[in-house]
Amino acid sequence: MxxxxxxxxxxxxxxxxxxxxxxxxxxxxxxxxxxxxxxxxxxxxxxxxxxxxxxxxxxxxxxxxxxxxxxxxxxxxxxxxxxxxxxxxxxxxxxxDEEDKKKELDEKEEVVEEETAGVVGEVVASSEEIPPSTEGIESPKEDIQTKKVLATPVARAMAKDLGIDINTVEGTGPNGRVMKEDIRRAKEEHLKPKVKEGLENRERPKTKALVLEGSPESEDLYERIPLTRIRKTIAEKMSESRFTIPHTTAMDEIDISKLDKFRKTYKEILKEEDIHLTYLPFIIKAVIRGLKQLPEFNSSLDELNEELVLKHFYNIGIATDTERGLMVPVIRNADKKSIVELAKEISDISTRAKNNEIDLEELRGGTFTITNYGSIGGYFGIPIINHPEAAILGLGRVVEKPIVKDGEIIIGKVLPVSLSYDHRTIDGASGARFINILKDLLMNPDMLFLKS
Incomplete structure (x- = not known):
């Protein structure tokens, strides 16, 4: 059959x-x-x-x-x-789909659904921003008891997963039933940039590539390549971040001569265990210390409720260059992992991302991102924040440079860094403080281990 x-x-x-x-x-x-x-x-x-x-x-x-x-x-x-x-x-x-599930529901199940539709207080897990806490805010009991919503189990599960209050969604199905498409539309509306009353909400017009005056007019001299789905997504996310978040970037150079010496001491030892020890695990440790001391860098701005949402967990995204485009796999709970564990996980997720073997869930839930353009030769850059995060750290190429130490000029290993952050919630002074934390820890590896 x-x-x-x-x-x-x-x-x-x-x-x-x-x-x-x-x-x-x-x-x-x-x-x-x-x-x-x-x-x-x-x-x-x-x-x-x-x-x-x-x-x-x-x-x-x-x-x-x-x-x-x-x-x-x-x-x-x-x-x-x-x-x-x-x-x-x-x-x-x-x-x-919605219609298949609707047929499976009998009248008894629908009654049960309606009676429990107003239940509140569940913990919502979502890959988007953490919904603002409602602790201390009383909901009218009358609304909870009388609000009845018809919805398929699939739609309810989707609403819960996306952090959408299903009681606020207008259903378009039979008898006002809330369908999956209704939940998707509600989420899209929630993610749209909110504008203040009185301001015109104008969409940024899409541009068409035109032949400039003086350029050849023959179409044979031009090649048009359709954007892949991932490239379209990258373009949309970068535009959303750049036009939503007022970026500012602080740059500095860090003398990592001592860290370089420490890493080389153990690099060969760990190589026997098939562990590739780079600078990145040490930098992640230093970043986490900075995030704990300056929690606004590990946050998201809830514009709708005018709240800064601080995140007391540390999921570090590692921007990875792949043949298909930029991907950002996430190291979850990085603060609870050792240097060796971080080295293993960095190697694993970056390799699988490049081989297109990464799971979708591993690309979600980041709270702060690190991008290492120095691995392909860059020095300074202005990285774009991974919305809705508050900051991103760019790493340049480590080079040998003359530096002044104790009144003498010596040759040291220098790491250039660029820190972009959301200027709506983070001031310039905090940006300088964050970089100073990184400098203190990366210049003195002993302090990095003592404070990690």
Whole structure:
């Protein structure tokens, strides 16, 4: 019998993907778990496995086509099952859409949902900004008791995951039922930059590449390359950050001669354990000390509620150059890891990012980002903050330079750094203080270990 496989929800907030290439052909016999297609989403390229064993009957779409979550894109012939079972089995995948789920709800389940719709106080986990605390704010009991919302379980789960109060979402489904698309629209509205009353909310016009006066007019002399989905996402995120956050950047040079000597002492020893010891783990340790002393650098600005959200956890994003574009895998709870553990994880996540083997979840939840453009020869730069974070540290190329020490000129190892931060919440003096913390710790590795 026919089994219609719908494009599954591969991650929160992602509702479409681009077909890169099919990994099977019509007529192929496949097993459950075999990869069917390679799909590019906003952040990663991933292979979609088959949920069933059978024979490929149809492949809907060609390379380059966009496919939406919930759309049938592969039809598989299943032996020994009736059509009703094949259709119901779609419920085991993550691609159950609103209408499928609605049919599964009986009247009793709907009543239970309505009665519990007003429950408050749940902890919300989300890859976006941490929602502002409602501690100490009383909600009218009458509203909690009388507010009843019809919604599918899928929509409720999505609202919880995205930090959206489902009671505030207007449903467009039957009888006002809140659907997944309603939650997506509510999230998009929440993420739009808020403007003060009286100001016109103007969208920045998109520009078209024009042939300048005096340039050749023949189209044969120009090449137009379609942007990949990831490149579009990078462009949108960079524009959002640059036009939302007033950036300011502080720069300095740090003498890391002692740190260089310390690293070389243990580099060869750890190499025998297949551990590549770079400067980055030491820098991460110093950054975390700075974040703890100046918590505004480990924060996000909640413009809607006019609150600064301080984060008491330290997830450090490592900007990584890959063939597909810039990716920022995240080292979670970096403050709880040793230099050796950080070295291992940096090597692991950067390698998997470059090989396109990184999981989507590993690209989420960062609180501060480090970008090392020095690895490809850069010295100073002005890094763009990874919105909604408050700051980013850029690392330049370590070079030998003459420096003055105790009245004498000596040759030392110098690390140039550039710190970009959100000038709405962080003053210039704090930027200088943060860099001074880095300098004190990186110039004196013994203090780095004593304070880590």
């Amino acid at each position: 026919r089994f219609e496989f719908k494009f599954p929800d591969v991650g929160e907030g992602i509702h479409e993907g681009t077909i890169v290439k099919w990994l099977v052909d019509i007529g192929d016999n496949i097993k459950e778990g075999d990869s069917l297609v390679e799909v590019e989403t906003d952040k990663v390229t991933t292979e979609i496995p088959s949920p069933r064993t059978g024979k490929v009957l149809e492949l809907k779409g060609d390379a380059g086509d966009i496919i939406h979550v919930g759309n049938v894109f592969v039809v598989i012939e299943i032996e020994g099952e009736d059509s009703e079972k094949s259709s119901d089995s779609q419920g085991i995948s993550d691609s159950i």
